Amino acid sequence: MSDAISVSGASDQQRSLGRRLWDILGARPELFTLMLVVATCVVVIIANPDFLQMSNLVDILRASVVRGLFAMGVLVVLAAGGIDVSFTAIAAFVMYALTMLVINVAPDMPLVAILVIAAAGGAGLGALNGLLVHKLSAPSLIVTIGTQYVYRSFLLTFVGTALFMNIPAAMDNLGKASLYTHVSSNGVASALPATVLVLAVAALVTWFILERTLMGRAIFAVGGNPQIAERLGIKLFTVRVFVFAYAGLLAGVAGVVHVASNRLANPFDLAGMELEIIAAVVLGGARITGGSGSVIGTLLGVLLITLVSNVLIFVGIPSTLQLFIVGLFILIAGTIFTLRNRG
Amino acid sequence: MNAVPPSASAEKPPFLEIRNVKKSFGGVRALKDVSLTIEAGKIYHLMGENGCGKSTLIKILSGAQKADEGEILIDGKPTGAVAGDLGAIGALGAGIETVYQDLSLLPNLSVAENVAFTEQLVASSGRLARRLDLATLHATARRALADVHLPTDRSFLTRRTDTLPLATRQLVAIARAIASDARLVIMDEPTTSLTRQEVENLIKVVARLQERGVAVLFVTHKLDECKQIGGRAVIMRDGMKVTELDVATHSKAKFSHWMTGREISETRYRTDPKLGDVLLKVEGLSKGVAFADATFELRRGEILGITGLLDSGRNELALALAGISPASHGTIRLDGKTIAPQSAAEAIGHGIGYVPEDRLTEGLFLEKPIQDNITLPILDRLKNAFGIISAGRARRTAEESVRDLQIVAPEVSAPVQSLSGGNQQRVLIGRWLTIDPRLLILHGPTVGVDVGSKDTIFRIIQRLADGGMSVIIISDDLPELLQNCDRILIMRQGRIISDDSAVYLNEDSIYRAMAGHTKETI
Numbered sequence: 133m134s135d136a137i138s139v140s141g142a143s144d145q146q147r148s149l150g151r152r153l154w155d156i157l158g159a160r161p162e163l164f165t166l167m168l169v170v171a172t173c174v175v176v177i178i179a180n181p182d183f184l185q186m187s188n189l190v191d192i193l194r195a196s197v198v199r200g201l202f203a204m205g206v207l208v209v210l211a212a213g214g215i216d217v218s219f220t221a222i223a224a225f226v227m228y229a230l231t232m233l234v235i236n237v238a239p240d241m242p243l244v245a246i247l248v249i250a251a252a253g254g255a256g257l258g259a260l261n262g263l264l265v266h267k268l269s270a271p272s273l274i275v276t277i278g279t280q281y282v283y284r285s286f287l288l289t290f291v292g293t294a295l296f297m298n299i300p301a302a303m304d305n306l307g308k309a310s311l312y313t314h315v316s317s318n319g320v321a322s323a324l325p326a327t328v329l330v331l332a333v334a335a336l337v338t339w340f341i342l343e344r345t346l347m348g349r350a351i352f353a354v355g356g357n358p359q360i361a362e363r364l365g366i367k368l369f370t371v372r373v374f375v376f377a378y379a380g381l382l383a384g385v386a387g388v389v390h391v392a393s394n395r396l397a398n399p400f401d402l403a404g405m406e407l408e409i410i411a412a413v414v415l416g417g418a419r420i421t422g423g424s425g426s427v428i429g430t431l432l433g434v435l436l437i438t439l440v441s442n443v444l445i446f447v448g449i450p451s452t453l454q455l456f457i458v459g460l461f462i463l464i465a466g467t468i469f470t471l472r473n474r475g
Numbered sequence: 476m477n478a479v480p481p482s483a484s485a486e487k488p489p490f491l492e493i494r495n496v497k498k499s500f501g502g503v504r505a506l507k508d509v510s511l512t513i514e515a516g517k518i519y520h521l522m523g524e525n526g527c528g529k530s531t532l533i534k535i536l537s538g539a540q541k542a543d544e545g546e547i548l549i550d551g552k553p554t555g556a557v558a559g560d561l562g563a564i565g566a567l568g569a570g571i572e573t574v575y576q577d578l579s580l581l582p583n584l585s586v587a588e589n590v591a592f593t594e595q596l597v598a599s600s601g602r603l604a605r606r607l608d609l610a611t612l613h614a615t616a617r618r619a620l621a622d623v624h625l626p627t628d629r630s631f632l633t634r635r636t637d638t639l640p641l642a643t644r645q646l647v648a649i650a651r652a653i654a655s656d657a658r659l660v661i662m663d664e665p666t667t668s669l670t671r672q673e674v675e676n677l678i679k680v681v682a683r684l685q686e687r688g689v690a691v692l693f694v695t696h697k698l699d700e701c702k703q704i705g706g707r708a709v710i711m712r713d714g715m716k717v718t719e720l721d722v723a724t725h726s727k728a729k730f731s732h733w734m735t736g737r738e739i740s741e742t743r744y745r746t747d748p749k750l751g752d753v754l755l756k757v758e759g760l761s762k763g764v765a766f767a768d769a770t771f772e773l774r775r776g777e778i779l780g781i782t783g784l785l786d787s788g789r790n791e792l793a794l795a796l797a798g799i800s801p802a803s804h805g806t807i808r809l810d811g812k813t814i815a816p817q818s819a820a821e822a823i824g825h826g827i828g829y830v831p832e833d834r835l836t837e838g839l840f841l842e843k844p845i846q847d848n849i850t851l852p853i854l855d856r857l858k859n860a861f862g863i864i865s866a867g868r869a870r871r872t873a874e875e876s877v878r879d880l881q882i883v884a885p886e887v888s889a890p891v892q893s894l895s896g897g898n899q900q901r902v903l904i905g906r907w908l909t910i911d912p913r914l915l916i917l918h919g920p921t922v923g924v925d926v927g928s929k930d931t932i933f934r935i936i937q938r939l940a941d942g943g944m945s946v947i948i949i950s951d952d953l954p955e956l957l958q959n960c961d962r963i964l965i966m967r968q969g970r971i972i973s974d975d976s977a978v979y980l981n982e983d984s985i986y987r988a989m990a991g992h993t994k995e996t997i
Contacts, residue, residue: 347603349584349592356583363539363579365564365596370603423583 161417162429164468169436179447186314187322196438200331201386202409204338205379207430210413212375213355213422214272218280219383220402222257225287226250227387231397234300243302250384258380262373287399296397307392327389334382339427355422412437415465488551489514490658490690496545498531505531507714516688518706520695523734524925528714529694533661537573538566564601570658578648582637587616589636590651619654623680642673649680659690666700670785678704696925698727710734735927744933744958751775754945755914760805765791766969778946780956783966783989793949797829797916798822823852828907832919838903841892845884846873848891848902853909876905881931897928916947933959953982967991
């Protein structure tokens, strides 16, 4: 009998090493995202060392800004147990309507005013989502599919479909502004866009709200179990309206950044990005069922998605195969995160 | 009958007084004029059958529901709202904390957040645009956790509550009440899923609360525990307060009578068993560290009880027999044929039905109709020639079960959540009876079920056994086992340490065997 005990003891210890790693991964799912990011980079660098050029890194950052802004909003909604697929429609609506307004009414409007209006407009449309989700007690997926169609169709039917090639000066300047310009040995200049700052601020604010305010705890509480949260005195209405309004606000800002970076306001832009953003947030460790997720994980998730869609060309992977890789990552991450939850 | 000396209460008004509270849902009068006084530092037991109105009363006290009429006074002062609408934050602000059966813990938040977040929420009057004060959060959590003798180190404070065992979660919920300076803690059937040792621990914690002048209101079905804890019993029936008295002064039979309005015997249900040949023969069944070398037999028409502490392996043994969590070694022989069920479906194929302990999360689809819940395992049999489920046959099967098991329900299309706990449990039993099991495994068949329903469920179990079905009951409700079983297996640390006829056993001897004769017992 003593034999049996010592045998099981040994296997217990063996297990405990792997077990410990597993537990760490359970507590910090973003480490897994980081591992995927590093693995992708290593593969790309081995296949093509040219990848390590400053211009490429800057490109990835630039391409991450709009995605990152959207993802911060989605993170907050997911954390509260909801889901939002209308943010691209909100962004398109705000960017196009606002560009039109500025060009036709106040061409000299300063950037700050433009951003404030974009944020307010986005927040308003987002708050409408929250209001509908709460009042109809309908699943937020259904509500936001509905509002996505309504916002988009309203934009194309009543606001306009023509492209704006000459965007307002303030937006143009935002798109051109750079924090730092790097000139590489072969003479290629690459500029770190100032829009990265917008994402940095948004990430900090989102982190602060989620981790350092009562609202943040209330958001996770509602995402964990809304009935219990309500019993503890948390007002579900306030939380729901807040998270959707916040996602809308970031979508509005993302819309302006998108116009500024592309020097073009196209009302057909951004449509179809929803799933990719939600995938990025989930890859960053947030659960689709709510109540979890972190800013750093989400940023890593966005980075991963951007990496895959921007740099796999460097290793000779055709763009048609990129979605395959993204899909694979999602399946791997999904499996890992589910297993860790079963513990 | 006046145990309370009048002098103290004459000067200081009681903490809480509710006067003539009435509440109806549609046409149903859940509370018909209830008045109740709760004094600081006293213990109350709110008792009554399911549907007597006690849940409604609790919800009004915790601010989750609004009374139609009546008054709520705190410290002798009216609470403002005419009809006693405290609101969740209002009730918490007044110091009324409710520990529901589900413990109201947020699974994804840390221990510290669960314990101390309410304090900050109450301080901000429910406004959320405030800084989260992490230092205070942790300090408050530490203080409260120390009070219930839980660890206060950082790794415990930051642990997600869904990773904790149930008894620890319960203490965390009580720590939350302490952290918010509760003056009245309402506990809704707190001991339902605890082992006896954990119950002892809970009782100690309650005594400490009482010392600091906190009143405790238990909602409970367990008379033994009420007697052990002491205090006043408030008995409700049919939306009215029947009586209020000292728990120590009356017999259990008397309490049952007040609650149900009828006499219920505490005697053995098992009389004159007709045992057949051996149906189940288990030999050397083992599974990892959970249980080892389980060997026993079960005859046709026999009722076998299995008990032990939570870590004794009794649950795992049951799950292995039911195929849900297969054993690693040993043999199970059913009717002479060796079987090794690897899944619940396989066990069902062999005629083994398993009714899980936690009917809410493991067993029933609460929002689905009774009919769908009952006919779930036999959908194959209800198919017609085109592979479509015959609604008529499903309905007839369900109606038969409802009649057979005396389920009180308006119709079989009503959702299960509209039924009381005892009736939900019967729906679950009814489901497994549809497969005509040879062996029925019941896990905690009367957990959270009131006295009247218990009686009905026990009679059903006896009837099934008389019909030749073999039954295994896994439970830590010792009177339940003693009243119903032919034999009782006692497990400790993964092994069966005793296999004896129930008539030779009593609660005391079983409990001593379960706990392993250690000094700390009772």
